Amino acid sequence: MDKKIAIIGLGYVGLPLAIEFASKYSVVGFDINKDRVNELSKGEDRTREADLKRMSDVVQLKSDALGIGLSFSYNTEDIKSCNVFIITVPTPIDHYKKPDLKPLLKASEMIGQVIKRGDIVIYESTVYPGCTEEDCVPVLERVSGLVYNKDFFCGYSPERINPGDKINTLTKIKKVTSGSTPDTAETVDQLYKSIIEAGTFKASSLKVAEASKAIENAQRDLNISFVNELALIFERIGIDTNDVIEAAGTKWNFLKYKPGLVGGHCIGVDPYYLAHKAESLGYHPQVILSGRRVNDNMGMFVANKVVKLMIQKGILIKKSKALILGITFKENCPDIRNSKVIDIYTELKQFDIDVEVYDPHADKHEVKEEYSIDLVDSINNKTYNAIILAVSHDEFLKYDYAALGEQNSTVIFDTKAFLPRSIVDARL
Structure with missing residues (x-):
């Protein structure tokens, strides 16, 4: 069949996918956020993931x-x-660290209203x-009233987008594909193979x-939790x-x-999805959840370490002023989803410290709404x-960090071992 593709969700995953497929197929990029659609229609992208020139070309x-x-x-x-129909909506966790499938199920309900016999729904x-x-x-x-694997078919191809990475982009990363029947699996594989240079x-x-997607990030989460515990x-x-480590x-x-x-939409979230499935089957995972506990507590550790260093310098804690540099979940990108920087902020506020946050990459309105x-x-x-x-x-x-500090009365803490070692009091 001639493929006409709908990409559902135009965020960090969906937009680059829509642009690549549009060079070879007819593509509709769909999002329930009207502001997002209007922004993209004007050639703008707040995620900074899109190649705007390429986007303009495929729109033309x-x-x-x-x-x-x-x-x-x-x-x-x-x-x-x-x-x-390729669904790329968010799959976050709720306040109880349980999978929040509402966006996914709402997207599925919407697609159920439009799918026809022979259609394929692919989840990313x-x-x-x-x-x-x-x-x-x-x-x-x-x-839809249709029957699975008789009237319509499904595929699953986990996203491997790395926000902010301009080298390991969508087409440069090998793509895992799958289908609900052998024929569907081959169709889905050939579809992605047509745009993924690294292969499938x-x-x-x-x-x-x-x-495979769940354990990719759970493995990285556990490795980081080990060095965090160290x-x-x-x-x-x-x-x-x-x-x-050196x-x-x-x-x-x-x-x-x-x-x-360890924040973001993948590493800080996916292990909870895997743990949820295990627990539903009667197995309580030990290693996965212990790694999560270590990583979830690192923001509190940083804040308390900073306060101890301030006390050692004789700084009066109450009403002192602190600056946090960065609120996004990773460097050089505007993505604030599941940022663990908020844990440092919250803990410092508990000490009645006046905390300011500065981030030239983050959107002020998104930060206000989210945090x-x-x-x-x-x-x-x-x-x-x-x-x-x-x-x-x-x-x-x-x-100039010397100019930002009170003379002989400032603690500089580097959570990323990023700044020159000579100017910091401690680093993670």
């Missing part, structure tokens, strides 16, 4: 009526003629093994593909964790993970009793 292809190209919409009428959102067939397919069947890997089932130990011993790294098979805050924090516009002509480098944005290397 649709305008030229060549049968391929990209258009944007928030109207479901515009996706009814599509026959491949990160889920636990079995979620596509056990949670999403029943919604598609109920709303066809998994044996939807569940295998789902599980940081807690070495802080008590009085040695620098990064020095230890020494151990001289052995050829040592993996040089660094301690740090109820008003980002400061500038740190010029200000001084602080504590400065915490929380995110290693390139801009932060250029600042």
Whole structure:
């Protein structure tokens, strides 16, 4: 069949995917956020993930009526003629650290209203093994009145987008694919193979593909939790964790993970999806959840370490001024989802410290809405009793930290081992 593709969700995952597919197929980029659709229609992208020139080119292809190209919409009428639906909506966790499938199920319900016989629904959102067939397919069947693997088919191809990375982009990373029948698996694989330069890997089932994504990030989470725990130990011993890692790294098979805050939409979330599935089957995972506990407590550790250092310098804690540099979950990108910097902020506020947060990459309105924090516009002509480098944005290397501090009365803490060692009091 001639493929006409609808990409559901135009965030960090969906937009780059829509742009790449649009160079070879007719694509409708769909999002329920009208502001987002209007922004993209004007050639703007707040995530900074899109190649704007390339996006403009594929939008022009649709305008030229060549049968391929990209258009944007928030109207479901515009996706009814599509026959491949790729769902890339967020799959966060709730306040109890349980999977929040509401966006995924709502997207499935919407697609159920428009799918036809022979259509394929592909999920890219990160889920636990079995979620596509056990949670999403029943919604598609109920709303559409169609029968799974008879009237419509499903695929799963986990996203591997790395926000802010301009080298390992969508087409440069090998893509795992899968389908609900052998024919569907081959169709899905060939579809992605047509745009992924690095090639594809066809998994044996939807569940295998789902599980592969979950363990990718759980493995990284556990490795980081190990070095974070080492940081807690070495802080008590009085040695620098990064020095230890450099020494151990001289052995050829040592993996040089660094301690740090573990947030974001994948590493800080996916292990909870895997744990949820395990617990539903009667197994309580020990290693996965212990790693999560260590990583979830690192923001509190940083804040308390900073306060101890301030006390050692004779700084009066109550009403002192602290600056946190960075609120995004990683360097040089505007993504604030599940940022663990908020844990440092919250803990410092508990000490009645006046805390300011500065981040040139983050959107002020998003930060206010998500975390109820008003980002400061500038740190010029200000001084602080504590400065915490929380995110290693390139801009932060250029600042005069001596000018930002109170003379002989400022603690500088580097959570990323990013700043010159000579100017910091301690680092994670």
